[in-house]
Amino acid sequence: MMKQRAPRSITITDIANAAGVSKSTVSLVLKNSPLIKAATAEKVWAAAHRLGYVYNRGAANLRHGSSNIVGMIVNDLTNPFFVELLIGVERVLLKSGFITLLAHTAEDSTIQNRVLASMREHNAAGIILCPVLDSPADLPAQISDWGLPLVVVVRQLGKLDYDFVGSDSCAGMHLATEHLLSKGHRKIAYIGRRGGSQVSRQRRKGYLDALREHGVDTEDRWIIDAPISSLGGQQGIETLLGLDDRPTAVVCYNDSVAMGVLHELGNRGLQAGRDIGVVGFDDIAEAAHTNPPLTTMAVNPQHQGELASRLLLERLGNRTAPPTKHIIRPELVVRATA
């Protein structure tokens, strides 16, 4: 393999000279303009290939003041939910001729700000943002004021006056809890974040509402404040099992938490579905392959990713249309844990 300093690259001027036409003509040919005579176009293409021409998208972007780069900002790639979301986003973007500038904030708002600034400097065509937990409510407005088309995913920030794709956490948890209720459970615990984000509050609210509507009491001790992760699930179920008045079922903030619960149950020789009911939220791909397979609420993250990209693409076409919201209604997927 030859390693070498990148030689001065071939430009449309080189092609123009080689083909005996003007730069303008070359430019027109490259974008398949119908203005150009077929014979001329052929000559130009031939020269371009012969010279090994590579289109310089940066230069073109500078000239016409736009770009085909979309910034995707994700807070937690450690959670498969967001990976599936990303895959959905990437797929439709690529198909539409866009390319994805990815940033992972790891729930750190300093990184989020830095990354946003960087995407702005790179003149991104638009942003798909899954904001970090403590994002200011006016972040969407701010980004819009920069002139950057934006779609927010998963986590709502303040009032929904921007394009948004997410799921109905409250309705989902309501359904999940009712499923447990319908299976005869009356002592139903919850593992998730107590305070914090809208999503957290909505999910807990769905759980609480369902219990109340069915006249079922809950113990405050059964509502566990734990990190949103497999580890959080482990700790949560550990606490619950240590109680003298144990719940018979538990609804988990999401599948990651539920997987932690399943794991800890397994450690203790207990089995979800037989010894204790467990339901998750998200229906990530692994949920079908846990042990035992997880009953959960499907929100189709990949589809949400696709929706988000399409929304952004539409927004690119019409900057002044009123904002669109896609709120996925979660669907119960009954497997073995409840």
Next chain:
Amino acid sequence: MMKQRAPRSITITDIANAAGVSKSTVSLVLKNSPLIKAATAEKVWAAAHRLGYVYNRGAANLRHGSSNIVGMIVNDLTNPFFVELLIGVERVLLKSGFITLLAHTAEDSTIQNRVLASMREHNAAGIILCPVLDSPADLPAQISDWGLPLVVVVRQLGKLDYDFVGSDSCAGMHLATEHLLSKGHRKIAYIGRRGGSQVSRQRRKGYLDALREHGVDTEDRWIIDAPISSLGGQQGIETLLGLDDRPTAVVCYNDSVAMGVLHELGNRGLQAGRDIGVVGFDDIAEAAHTNPPLTTMAVNPQHQGELASRLLLERLGNRTAPPTKHIIRPELVVRATA
């Protein structure tokens, strides 16, 4: 929130006018050149902030013929191994002022080619590539010939005459198999791809070598050809359990496969570690939280990602240095499954 057409953006010319200096001076100030008098610099910064200036990195890149975009091409984000790798890559790149253009090929070489071309058009500073399975052996040479600095990760392609970060699959599987041997197992199966990539062959070779060296026979039927996924693991162990002469342990191509095995075992009321030995490969984060916790070979994907970025950064600084290879030696992590 005000939605509006992006107004003509503020440029250094605007700042120059506002601050009463020349464009050249503004440019120098923006890059903190020591040439400029402090008082002048201050005046310029003030004007820049007042006007809400945003640096146009594309224009700068065009002018000085470089960029701070690094292309990262990943074949399977569905496998947490690659996500951890990506996180490592992203972290050091961001810290060094670079930004990651991500592409997910989903093991499709058409997408890989398209994405490579796109990154070239975007004038990426360099590429970190985890190639799809059927990539041509001369792909690294080709990319280098384009003048694009490259580091290949995980999967070696042809001869190693390029920067590379990966792990020693053969040694790793050798260790994994010896661990099982040391636990008294003599009937040891393997679940992975039979043909295919270098990595596949190396892993199988490590397994076979270890058995041979210890004078232990294997049955051809115990070497299962299965997809590299949780599902593949399920299918593999299903086949093995259906045999009249069952193995007592199984070494898995990677943790995803092992997790499938664990799951299927659970379905049948069997327990890894007690009823059958299981060892994985990669030590992804979940491996510590499977049920039971997975014994596996640690190769620290996040660290590999960091190494890859650093290698690329070094390569950017010196295009002619001889290629560097980092081959991680896998380490046995004994947990509960063997």
Next chain:
DNA sequence: CTGAAAGCGCTTACAG
């Protein structure tokens, strides 16, 4: 210490 000028590689009116 600062400014005038040229140019990175492209596109876009405008002529003809």
Next chain:
DNA sequence: CTGAAAGCGCTTACAG
């Protein structure tokens, strides 16, 4: 149907 010219926002010698 094609070409000459201007310009996107920046940086880089070169003067002074």
